[in-house]
Amino acid sequence: MAGSDDRRFEVLRAIVADYVSHQEPVGSKAIVERHSLGVSSATVRNDMASLEEDGYITQPHTSAGRIPTDKGYRVFVDRLSEIKPLSPAERRAIETVLEGAVDLEDVLRRSVRLLAQLTRQVAIVQYPMITNSTVRHLEVVPLTEARLMLVLITGAGQVDQRAVDLGDVISEDEVARLRQTLNAAISGQRMSDAATAVAELPEQCPPDLRDAMTRVCTSLVESLVEHPEDRLVLGGTANLTRNAADFPDSLRQVLEALEEQVVVLKLLAATRGPGAVTVRIGEENEDEQMRSTSVVSIGYGSDDTLLGGMGVVGPTRMDYPTTIAAVRAVANYVGQILAAR
Known part of the structure; x- marks a missing residue:
């Protein structure tokens, strides 16, 4: 035009x-x-x-x-010249609901419920992508004299726990040395860089710690790589059935597609930096099953660090200004909350 x-x-x-x-x-x-x-x-x-x-x-x-x-x-x-702002009541509701979250998983699940309620569409939130996260801290906890618990905490608030059998007893002093050496190597590092550093530690540590360090690092590397099976939270699927007239021949295939993790991840694949909204309409969607839908997605995170994506899926007959405003507002609050944790 x-x-x-x-x-x-x-x-x-x-x-x-x-x-x-x-x-x-x-x-x-x-x-x-x-x-x-x-x-x-x-x-x-x-x-x-x-x-x-x-x-x-x-x-x-x-x-x-x-x-x-x-x-x-x-x-x-x-050509939208302005995005319909959320009402003060809607913004207070978002802030109140998300600030009450107790951990990362709670933040994401509350975010999905909020998006589904605000937009009356299907809401999707992606867990923070591990490769884009940093290591906040690693705790090494003795369970027995020959068994440790590794507690890895990321900058986004994810927690991964793994038990490690050492095959031999280890003293409290040696546990403290392990903890100090590991945190010195990986704290503040991006996950991918931390994985590289961990792989090199056994050869760098003193001989008396080498066996224990090797076992610990072998387990720790598994915590530092992606776990695709844990990456999505979906909510509000029933909202599609309320708009069944918008999917006269395709509602079933849309619902089936939303059950496929690979398909849903593709819907968020266009997210760029935090705050950048992407709208894909109908035939613009890569997956054939989703070509009767529109997808409004956005990246969330802090500053220039993209942690993950979120968005909504609905019919092409969508209130785009209101939907874009809701998605942007929730992503902004999620980024602020995760940055403060």
Whole structure:
């Protein structure tokens, strides 16, 4: 759509707004009555004819009404001049709910519930990607004289615990030396860098600690690499069934696709840095099963560090300004909370 054709865009915006609100094809008379465009019905009809010819709207059946196409939604989203802000009550609710979380898992589960409630869509939150996290601290706890517990805490608040059998007794002093050496090597390091450092420690440590260090490092490396099976929280799937009319032939395949972890991870794959919103509409989705949906996603984290992605999945007939505002607000709060932990 030509950037100079502002009136045609206003007609398209009116069609999008009315179709999202009323779920019915929109005619020229309704546009003139509901929107102050300052033009006649005949002018609106001409603009609608041009929009239809260019593929931005379509006529679903023989009525005079039109509905937006994926192409129409795309130009509408791309030309959003402002995002509808959340109300003060909605912002207070987000802050109150998330600040009450006790740990990382609780933060993510509360975030999913909030997004699903605010947008009335399916909400997805990705666990912080380990490769983008840093090591905050490693605790080494003696369980017996020959068995240790390793407690790895990441900068995002993830906790991984692993028991290590040493095969021989170890003194408290030796445990303290292990703890000091390990933390000196990996605290503050990115997980991938920490894994490299851990792999080199056995050869660098004194002979009397080498066997214990080798066993500890072998176990610790497993904590420092990705665990894809633990990376997603999904909520609000039932919201799709409330919009079943938007998926006349595809609701089942959309629900089946959401059960596949690989498919869902692809929906968040476009997330870039924290705060960068991505909207993929209909045919823009890579997976064929998801081409009747729209996906609004965003990265969350702190400063320039991307920890993970979150977003919502719903029909292409979506309230994009409100959805974008909700996704952005929740991601912002999650990033702040994880940065403060």
